[in-house]
Amino acid sequence: MALYSERSKWHSAQEPLASEEYVVKAMPAVLGTVEMTAFFIVIVFFITNANTASTAGPAALTYLVVGAIVFFLPSVIATAQLGVMFPYEGSLYNWTHKAFGGYWSFFAAFCAWFPGVLVMVSAADNVLAFIQGLNRQWVMQPWQQGLVIIGTLALAGLLALQRFRTVANVILVAASAIVGALVILGGAATWWLLSGHAPLSDFGEVEAWLPTLAPHGGNIATFGLVILAYLGAETPLNMAGELKHRRVITRHLCWGPLVVLLGYLIATTALLIVEGPTSGALLPALVATVDLSLGKMAGNLMAVCLIIFFFAAIVAYNCSYARLLLVAGIDQRLPAGVGRLSRSRIPARAILFQTLMAIILAALIFIVAPLVVHVGSPVDLTTEVYNVMLASSTLVWATSASFLFANLIMLALRNREAFHAQLILPAPVLWGSVVLGLLSSLFAVVDSLIFSWIPALIPNGSWWYIIGGVTCFCLIIAAIGSMFAASEADWQGLNGE
Template sequence: MSNDKKSLSAFSLMMISVAAVLSVRNFPSMATYGWSSIGWYVLGTILFLLPMTLVSAELATGWNKGGGVYSWVREAFGEKAGFIAVFCEWSNNLVWFPTVLSFIAGTIAYIFSPDLANNGLFMFITMMAVFWLSTIVSLLGSDITSRINNIGVVLGSLVPSVLLAILGIAYALSDRHVVLPVFSLDATLPGIHLTTVPFVASVILMFAGMEMSGFHAMDVKNPHRDYPRAMFGAAVIVFLMSVFGTLAMSAVIPVKELNLTAGLMQAFESFLKSFGMSWATPLVAILVALGGFALLTTWLIGPILGLNVTAHSGDMPPFTRKLNKRGVPVFMLVFQGIIATMLSLLYVVLPSVNQAYWILSAITVLLLSITYMLLFAAAIILRIRQPDVPRAFRIPGGMVGMWIVAGLGFLSTAFAFIVGLLPPAGMALFPPSAGFHSTVASFLSGFMHKKIVSEVTAEMVAALPTAAYIAIMLFGTAVLALPPLLILKFRKQSWIEK
């Protein structure tokens, strides 16, 4: 890229990064932590947010060939790893779509009746209407989607975040009742134990997307000076808006009453009602829904374009790379729509909307973790194997700096993958019945003493829900992460573009 195109200032890049990461829909899952959400955000910023921005900047300015994650991981580990990385980046969206759709549907419910947010049938119908409308819009090309995104990011993310923070501060300074306990420094520390640690995956999901800023690193006038400044500024803004928004939600909504899909509107409704402005709740709902629609429309097509690079490399059948007149991969767009529709049925099948939301969010984090672990590892390998490749931005500190930054990112992402396999407190997908307990006890009674049978049976029954949950998470992740291995195994020579 020529120097005359390097027109982005540090401030512009900072705003791009904020828009890529900050999403008000993620606040409810962190609001369950109260004051300790501050500690989780600090850990997430240090261990993941900053490493991801710095690593992606070096990779983007050193291997700016198009394809993003696919090109970077392929350069370090070969074609299979690159395909898996970009496939996980795409397939995680298949699981992510129902969660963002549920957020939009839960928000739309507040335009009519908040109770509809807990109605599975209403949620599914609304989700499908929004999803296929956004798919149709995506078929119209990038010009239309970019315009919607520019408006939606401001109206649907930045404005609601600022408004929520202002309402929260005004509410706290008044004599109104605050659900949060009295502040103390100890309360900000994250409570790490088996029943709560799975929610750390929400921090990773919250900060996912910061690597997108790396694609703009070559457009900055002075990457060595401006990029770190922009990233630091973006991290501060994302951190502060996330903390204030989350705490504002925690101040008015008790944890037991918090709805993961409609928690944002729950908070707005409580704030506006307390200030005698209930009439504004539907207006805010429209604003937030518009922002969610813009976010969805943007991400519907983005990962597909990345996957399309692999199709042009001959890793996928020719029909998957065919474009319409506006340059949109029609087959892949419709194909992902069908899969996302099937996954959205979980909101009808599962007894709890919160349960469906959490399961899909957890699988999303597992798939993202695979992509990010490959990305962090690729940065280290490329610094070792190709140290002389020109990079407009380098992580400072030589190899030591690279190992610290990318190493922290890799370990934190690996940790998020592990804890993402564990069910959160209170979630039992298959609570064992009394009949099951007695059946297991009868089976074991012929081999053990009755007292031992009772103890062993109790332990087995208690462990069953966790084991079943982990099995579901692993199976779902494997189904969405490993198809590239099968595709490459049966790849034909005719797939290679001539």
């Protein structure tokens, strides 16, 4: 039986959105707990964040646990609460509409959608990195890298256009592949120690586990990046209208976050033991860790697991974020055509649009920029442009994540009795999560503005202005776009479209 045959018990001041009824009637309910857990793992768990975390030494493990407590768990709790109250396609878009209305719903959705396109490029770049892990002499020039990334995005886009049951099976394979990769990493670290090697990080000093503030930031900069690594808890629920049962919402939010946290801890620990905090920062370090401990054959198997995982991550992001365009088109905040479904009952036009956008971004970063701008080496320029865009879009994403907590506050203020009647956890737990989530997301934004992601290429003093400027520009575009979207919806509504 399809989910949501009866309306939510919450009586909102907002009228029901057209997308709330359309999706459950037009799209098949194929996602169970296992599939949604797999989507959660593939979307949220970017294992390469362990490389960044490892630069802080054993303190990285402290940051991962604290970040999970102050941001990841609050985000999961907020997502579960909102998902139970409003189990509709579009997640944050729908929830923000209920709390703040049409303008802010489009703004929050845009701030979530825009980074998703760049994360698709980032995942394709990781596919390239692990292909190079098989042979480090392959694809050395930026234009060559750009062509491989574009080809990867195109292939992933074609896969995303298949029947959703097929796509869900691919995501299940990818989740299995990353679990296999973690088993290999854990085995590599264990064998390294059992074979008589000393860990290349000092785990015995208490100070190594603690945050440090030095003249240039110490390891505190890593904490902000760790918090940002936990973004995206709500993203799988963009497909909430396609769930088999309502209980899938809470069940996948129990298992998925547990796997993500354990995954980050295992990967970071393995890097610290075998590679050490400095070498672990390099992207191929995950494969090199296995190479050093278990040999080249195991390392190649590790690389293949990661290639499968990141290729499927592109598909998962494409499918999930296409649902934001879908519901916006159905609700007349974007041209209606973007919300049309293919014969397979998937938002094919939205998927094609996102794939094209990602390909254009990849071409600009890896091909056009090195050819047009002749400042320094092409490789450095590509790295600078890529990290500036990724950092700025991540901060925009963090802005959208803050709406998880703001929505709960507004909904409680609007109808306290109805809100508390649907609490899935005690009120003190929920409001503690709201406070922690808002404060930690603010800290992550400030931390990422102050400390450069690539200090060797862009110093902290310049980073602040560049990232702050680009982020503000993106938010202004989102604000202007939201005004047009709201006015378009009003105009079409008046004309009976």
